[in-house]
Amino acid sequence: MLVGAFAVAHTPQLLIRPETEDRALVLRVHAAMAQVKERLEALRPDAIAVIAGDHVEAFFLDAVPALAVYVGRECAGTFGPYRYRFDIHEELARAVVEQGIERGFDLLYTQDAKLDYAFYVPLHFAMPEPARPIVPLHVNVYLPPQPTPARCHAWGQALGEILRARPERVALIASGGMSHFPGRRWPTAAGGSSAGSPARSSTSGATSSCGPGSPSWARWATCGRKSTATSRRGITATRWWNGRSEPAMSETAHYRFPPASAYALNRCLYSLKSDREFAERFLADAQAVTGELGLTEGERADLRRMDRDALVARGAHPYLVFMAGLRLKMLAEPGTLEYF
Numbered sequence: 001m002l003v004g005a006f007a008v009a010h011t012p013q014l015l016i017r018p019e020t021e022d023r024a025l026v027l028r029v030h031a032a033m034a035q036v037k038e039r040l041e042a043l044r045p046d047a048i049a050v051i052a053g054d055h056v057e058a059f060f061l062d063a064v065p066a067l068a069v070y071v072g073r074e075c076a077g078t079f080g081p082y083r084y085r086f087d088i089h090e091e092l093a094r095a096v097v098e099q100g101i102e103r104g105f106d107l108l109y110t111q112d113a114k115l116d117y118a119f120y121v122p123l124h125f126a127m128p129e130p131a132r133p134i135v136p137l138h139v140n141v142y143l144p145p146q147p148t149p150a151r152c153h154a155w156g157q158a159l160g161e162i163l164r165a166r167p168e169r170v171a172l173i174a175s176g177g178m179s180h181f182p183g184r185r186w187p188t189a190a191g192g193s194s195a196g197s198p199a200r201s202s203t204s205g206a207t208s209s210c211g212p213g214s215p216s217w218a219r220w221a222t223c224g225r226k227s228t229a230t231s232r233r234g235i236t237a238t239r240w241w242n243g244r245s246e247p248a249m250s251e252t253a254h255y256r257f258p259p260a261s262a263y264a265l266n267r268c269l270y271s272l273k274s275d276r277e278f279a280e281r282f283l284a285d286a287q288a289v290t291g292e293l294g295l296t297e298g299e300r301a302d303l304r305r306m307d308r309d310a311l312v313a314r315g316a317h318p319y320l321v322f323m324a325g326l327r328l329k330m331l332a333e334p335g336t337l338e339y340f
Helices: 023-043 090-102 117-126 149-164 214-227 260-274 276-284 286-290 297-305 308-313 318-332
Strands: 002-009 016-018 047-053 067-070 074-079 082-087 108-110 134-139 170-176 198-200 207-209 337-339
Touching: 002 023, 002 117, 002 149, 023 117, 023 170, 047 090, 047 117, 067 090, 074 117, 082 117, 090 134, 090 149, 117 134, 117 170, 134 149, 260 276, 260 297, 260 318, 276 286, 276 318, 286 297, 297 308, 308 318
Parallel strands: 002 170, 047 134, 047 170, 067 108
Antiparallel strands: 016 337, 067 134, 074 082, 198 207
16 A cells, blocks of 8 residues: 655755755754654654665666666665665565566666665665665666656556555655755746756655756656655655656766776776775875776876866766765865764
8 A cells, every 4th residue: 555655855955964055944944854753753654665766876887777676685785884784675675576577677686785875865764663674766867768758657557556555655765856055046947047946755744955966956857756656645746847747868877888998997987986995095095096007007097186078078077976976075175074
């Protein structure tokens, strides 16, 4: 039984705030997340299904599923100083995989993968007490080719059918957003500007202030199709920019297919992002560490400078460059960040 659905943000600045972000607005989002927690506790779910994108954490370039389900006893991950672990509702997760495949979706499943921060950030603030088991549902949004909006729409419809037929009381959280920069002003779909054109959730009563965050629409699209007209309690009605049903999208892809020639470079950036020990070694002696990886002299020089434009021109994934730089900053300058 589907008892409620919530569309929430997962921007890491809600958890680790740099000085560039509006603290008052971050705290407003925290308050909105607390409302979601209260609603979840009132709904008394047996399990929480979480739709989120994997930020090249559980799945690297050695295996990139379009859609995946975590089917195991528990899942765990790390983000900066945070270490987290959640129980999995294994029976429900297995039903989603089996019935999803019966409906024509070639789902990957895993029993041992890192849980991305896109799952953790909402649960950090909104997990009801006592904690419920979860079912992580991955949507690939960072490594092209991604599933199309139509495919996410169709998967949401099938997922809704599966969850409504289950005996468990299931709540859904879709972890996405329109921006990773709370409070900044962005162009609206109509061509004006606002301090993050709001998307309102009738379930949480909250306003998420956000700007362009194109990959995250996929998770909200999946949730919206799954929840629309399927449950009379706790439905999230998300209004897109200016009431439009679809956001304006750029014709130029920001995340392009990573060339195989840049695999070693992207592997290094992935390790900087996800492996604290590797990142510490890099800070101590970048020249020696980069010499272990079969990189060219030009790649090694650009990595030591963390030259974003040069690295991207060589085929580095822009997100990996950004997160590798953030990881190094968290290690080298921890005092410049606020942790919640």
